Amino acid sequence: VAVTGVQTCALPISLARHERSQHDEAPFRPLEINTVVREATTQYVDAAISKGVDLGFEPNPAPVFVQGDRVGLREMVGNLVDNAVRYTPAGGHVTAKVESLTEHVRISVEDNGPGIPASDRERVFERFYRGLGTNQEGSGLGLSIVREIARLHDAGVRCEDGAGGKGIRFCIDIPKAPEMAEAAAPAGQSGFAGDRKSTRLNSSHGYISY
Numbered sequence: 001v002a003v004t005g006v007q008t009c010a011l012p013i014s015l016a017r018h019e020r021s022q023h024d025e026a027p028f029r030p031l032e033i034n035t036v037v038r039e040a041t042t043q044y045v046d047a048a049i050s051k052g053v054d055l056g057f058e059p060n061p062a063p064v065f066v067q068g069d070r071v072g073l074r075e076m077v078g079n080l081v082d083n084a085v086r087y088t089p090a091g092g093h094v095t096a097k098v099e100s101l102t103e104h105v106r107i108s109v110e111d112n113g114p115g116i117p118a119s120d121r122e123r124v125f126e127r128f129y130r131g132l133g134t135n136q137e138g139s140g141l142g143l144s145i146v147r148e149i150a151r152l153h154d155a156g157v158r159c160e161d162g163a164g165g166k167g168i169r170f171c172i173d174i175p176k177a178p179e180m181a182e183a184a185a186p187a188g189q190s191g192f193a194g195d196r197k198s199t200r201l202n203s204s205h206g207y208i209s210y
Helices: 008-021 033-042 045-051 070-087 142-152
Strands: 029-032 054-058 065-068 093-100 104-111 156-161 168-175
Touching: 029 033, 029 070, 033 054, 033 070, 033 093, 033 104, 045 054, 045 070, 065 070, 065 168, 070 093, 070 104, 070 142, 070 168, 142 156, 142 168
Parallel strands: 054 093
Antiparallel strands: 029 065, 093 104, 104 168, 156 168
């Protein structure tokens, strides 16, 4: 399977922008990550509907904060969701998920598509790398950008088998923000509209309320 990005023409500019930011003071601030991941995921509801792919989002039950760049993190998650929707066949599913760990927040995007051979899983993060056997368009820069944004957030990124050995799951572990950020939202508020249960954002009948 090959990998691709969100907007082919914009990817080289995007990668250069994130690389330059390592020499500047990053505009990081406390962010409620459920909100960021949901925003990034819902951008691809229309694409998922047209493809016949079930797209879902599973937030962490409680608010959870990271110190980061909102635009960069949305782009990072968006690239993963876009890639998953592109390569998952009709009838498949894609799920973005947020989990609070002891010292990190885990963002994952999982699909039950064709997956990526184990021998290619390190190479998919290389610039311009594209696997064989695909008719999808793309520059081969999308996952390079994911890795670069993750690096700027002191985050680790990896890919592994999806549930039951099917498809692929990309996991990004980002350090939690200082405890002061946890108090930024009142108790019981997660910072995004809707409940905290797993939500399928689309179905064969169109949108599901959330």
